[in-house]
Amino acid sequence: MSESLPDARLLARYATPAPRYTSYPTAPHFRPDFPAARWEALLEATNTAPAPPLSLYLHLPFCRHLCFYCGCTKIVTAHREQADDYVAHLGRELELLTARLDPGRPLVQLHLGGGTPTFLRARAQETLLGMLGRSFATVSPEDADYGLEADPRDIAPGTLARFHAFGFRRLSLGVQDLDPEVQAAIHRIQPEALTRRVIDEARGLGYRSVNIDLIVGLPHQNIRRFEKTLETVLDWRPERIALFHYAHLPDLFPAQRAIDPRALPESAEKYLLQARAIEKLTEAGYVHIGLDHFALPGDELVRALETGTLQRNFQGYSTRKGTTLLGAGMSAIADLGTAYGQNEKDLERWGAALHAGRLPLARGLELDPDDRVRRRVIMELMCAFTVGTPPLAERGRVPFWEYFATEREALAPLVNDGLVEIRPEAIRVTEIGRFFVRHVARVFDARDRSARDEPSAPRYSRVL
Ligand code: SF4
Known part of the structure; x- marks a missing residue:
């Protein structure tokens, strides 16, 4: 150590x-009284030559199961048809956004986050991809950085192939911890073999970067158990690993009340877990990037670190610094370079704004x-x-x-x-x-x- x-x-x-x-x-300083007209003017001003390429974050909030540790903006439901309506509203939002942008600007980066983007039924996935293709000047997979988050427990046959055919080459899988007692305590039972199968399928299809999310600080974690998780994950050899910290804030995130605080590791133990993980991952050849990301030397994230194009954004660390980041979907945050803007976090308010033909901006801040x-x-x-x-x-x-x-x-x-x-x-x-x-x-x-x-x-x- x-x-x-x-x-x-x-x-x-x-x-x-x-x-x-x-x-x-930071987002708590964004202002709810930020004028919509100013936001639209700033959005249009990003077209001024030389207009930066575009990056798009799309938030798909639906999940089939509730993980107790989760602090994301999500909707847990068994009703997949709910997502069909949501996708239709997203189409309206993309129309309102692209109406203000020069159509020639290339979409060099695209990230589908959530929630669980793979929750969508096949038809909704096709609708979404069709809309994206019509709305933006997409670029070839060699030049693009298109990625999606997925829950290995909820990926219907054909899903990964469909996204791959569109140009997606990065897949990010939530795992968190493989120990059965930890998985039971966080209400996320996810057998090792299932994750392995998804990784193999993605690689077989031609995804070039697989990311595994892990969390330090979960109930019942200890060094011995977490080392075992790390060894299995290293055996999968994902191109990227994100090692997040669990933040226990049950007043803010009610699902966390189901976690017994007495089972959580203390700060000193969390530190040891993190230090051991860093040691193991770097020994295994991963480059430690920023606070909590690790990547194999050939991965684009490492090249971004080396060339000074690494950036920190709402997904953590990312490549393609200097793009105009658009956000679509409830709670999504955009970064125009000159200003930040966040969409409504509430499904009804987000949908109502779109229904009325308005961008669903809830708050913003001009720098x-x-x-x-x-x-x-x-x-x-x-x-x-x-x-x-x-x-x-x-x-x-x-x-x-x-x-x-x-x-x-x-x-x-x-x-x-x-x-x-x-x-x-x-x-x-x-x-x-x-x-x-x-x-x-x-x-x-x-x-x-x-x-x-x-x-x-x-x-x-x-x-x-
Ligand atoms: S952690 Fe991911 S899959 Fe679990 S509830 Fe949150 S968004 Fe959904």
């Missing part, structure tokens, strides 16, 4: 809640110049664990530490605790600091600082 383990004092100080920084400013410079610093820290400190080109070449004088003071305790080094030309997060990088990034989060003492201050998950 790694020599550099944080001690109890560090864990007590930093294994505390902090934002995950899938955006900056000011200060947000932009902070976003760059925070995202570089979250992706590369280092950020250069030359004068800020975005702010009239003001010296970095003159602009961030308050932050320099706030970083001092983190430097003393060995989480960060301040070098003449850069800030560097240390090996131990990597576990707590959300706190390092938070130092540069001016919006969080000004909201922290308000009664309505956002609540975040613990770092460990």
Whole structure:
């Protein structure tokens, strides 16, 4: 195990809640009174030459079963016909979006998330793919990054082939843990052989990147059990592995009330689970990317890290930095570069807006110049664990530490605790600091600082 383990004092100080920084400013700061007309104008402004290529996140919220740990926006139902209506509404949303975009802009990235995208019946899948093909200038599979999330327990025959024929080459499978007692406690019984079969089918069809989601911090997990899960997953040799942290927030996510908090590992044990997993995965040849992703050297995610095109977004870490990210479906978030916008999270409100011919925007935020410079610093820290400190080109070449004088003071305790080094030309997060990088990034989060003492201050998950 790694020599550099944080001690109890560090864990007590930093294994505390902090934002995950899938955006900056973070979603709790998006404003419900953001004007729809301004959003539409900003969307149209993305067509200005040179218009960035497009990336699309589509949210498909339906699931057949409820996993107790889940914090996603989802609808658990046995009625698959409910999804047919949803797909019809998505078609309307894509029409409203594409009416404001130059039709020549290539769709270089597409991600179907949820929920369970494979919940859709064959006809609904065909309808959805037909709509996507008609709405966007799709690109060849060699140039595209099209991926979907799937639940191995809910993939009807023909599904993977259908998405592959459209151009999908990435498949992301939820697994979380393979131990039977852990699976029972989270209400997700998923036999190992079933997942293996799905991986084999995907590879046989020509999917070039399979991702496995695992979670650290689930009830009844311990090192011995989790090592066994890791060994099986390594045997599958997926191109990517995402190792998420379970955030127990039962007040926010009612399904989590079914999880016995006494069965959850403590922060120190969670840390050991994570450290052991990092060690095992890197020994097995995976490159550790950002906070919680791992990929084999040939995978596009590793190339993105090497070429500086890795980005952090609402799906975690992703390639194709610099695209205009569109969001469709309930709760989906778009990033226009100049502004963020999130759709209605409620199915009825989302559908009603579309029925009325309006984009279903619920809240948004236009970035000011200060947000932009902070976003760059925070995202570089979250992706590369280092950020250069030359004068800020975005702010009239003001010296970095003159602009961030308050932050320099706030970083001092983190430097003393060995989480960060301040070098003449850069800030560097240390090996131990990597576990707590959300706190390092938070130092540069001016919006969080000004909201922290308000009664309505956002609540975040613990770092460990
Ligand atoms: S974890 Fe995935 S499959 Fe389980 S309820 Fe949540 S969205 Fe559905």
